Amino acid sequence: MKFFRTAVLGAFASSCATTHGQQLPSAPPESVSTVASTTPLTLDEAVAIARANSPRLREAASATRQALAGVQTARAYSNPSVEVFEGRQYARPISTPGIPGLLQHYAAYQPIEIPKERNARKRAATLSGEASRFAEQSVSLSVVADTKHAFYDALRRREEIEHAQENLQLVEGLQRRVAVEVNVGEKGRLELTRATAERARAQFAVASAQLQYAQAIARLRAVIAASADTTLDPQGDMEQRTDLPPLPEMRGLVLRTHPALQQTQKDKEAAQANLERQRALRIPQPTAFAEFENQPDLRFWRAGVTIALPIFDRRRGPIAEASASIDRNAAVLAQRTLELTSALERAYEQYQLADQQANSLQSGPLHAAESAVQGAQAAYRFGERGIVEVLDAQRVLQSVRGDLLDAQYARQSARVDLEELGAVAPIGVTP
Secondary structure: HHHHHHHHHHHHEEEEHHOOOOOOOOOOOOOHHOOOOOOOOOHHHHHHHHHOOOOOOHHHHHHHHHHHHHHHHHHHHOOOOOEEEEEEEOOOOEEEEEEEEEEEEEEEEEEEHHHHHHHHHHHHHHHHHHHHHHHHHHHHHHHHHHHHHEEEEEEHHHHHHHHHHHHHHHHHHHHHHHHHEEEEEEOHHHHHHHHHHHHHHHHHHHHHHHHHHHHHHHHHHHHOOOOOOOOOEEOOOOOOOOOOOHHHHHHHHHHHHHHHHHHHHHHHHHHHHHHHHHHHHOOOEEEEEEEEEOOOOEEEEEEEEEEEOOOOOOOOHHHHHHHHHHHHHHHHHHHHHHHHHHHHHHHHHHHHHHHHHHHHHHHHHHHHHHHHHHHHHHHHHHOOOOOOHHHHHHHHHHHHHHHHHHHHHHHHHHHHHHHHHOOOOHHHHHH
């Protein structure tokens, strides 16, 4: 597949170079040399900016504050009610009428909370607040992981630009040499046509790498919520690696400490507390009242209790809803456990495989491809090889470099996934 893509690009570049009968100009890079003059952005700085600016984190923090405010609401006592009436009493034309005059009425009402219901309500609100804090931690882990993914992707794309530009310089040097040899009659026009087509292909590769780098920078800017006028210049290392602990040990750590599981567990406990509250609400809540009335000819006061009779509403609906919420949270907890376990296994295997590939490429094929390019260039200078051998060796080197970059990025990406899962400690970021 790589050979097919290379052949297609070469044919496309050749047709572009010969259609207009002139060479393609060098692509004006908004490249590494342009970006290098800006302020460097380290991984720590990128994560700090994301934590300070991310709308997702602000939304999660607001949800946590809302849940904590709900705890205060659950702890509050019911307010009393006060009634004040004032009017005038008139005498009726009967044999013993009442005395006309001022009529005054005062009353107060106080709901009496059921202790079991109140305790369950407070416990449900407290557990919901704890679940919101765990949800905020999950969002924070996700924001940091997205930042690292975007950061390492930008590093990879920029290194691709460097490799593409280096390849372009080599091909341009070959083209100039072949042009001289063609002019003096040492080479045929076919060699120059090949060199021109390869130069067009190399220019296309540079432009493509620059476009991908610009897209990676745009993603990084969006992830850390940086302003549009900020020029980002990520500086970091793609070669960091670590020795992972055994998979069972990592699995146990993730299942014990991951905030998503703890959030779901707290949601389940809050649903259980809400079920207890709904059952307690079946007990009628009394309301104590006292009143005083001042009439023109007499005064009196009364005190008593009002109790709602649970005849028609036994709270079967709210109790069934709370019970279903417990089952739903139990199912969500089981599903998240499966998802985290699967994600851990994928990230673990991806890291091991990418680490093996990167080490294998660095120890053997990369050095062999570099030596092959140097040998082909030397043989070409002495006339022992043609330009095709040099270009083939250079393509092999570019392919190996690309595979190494992909393996290094896959290793870093898997490492970031493991950090997000809580399986390993973060590297290079202050908590």
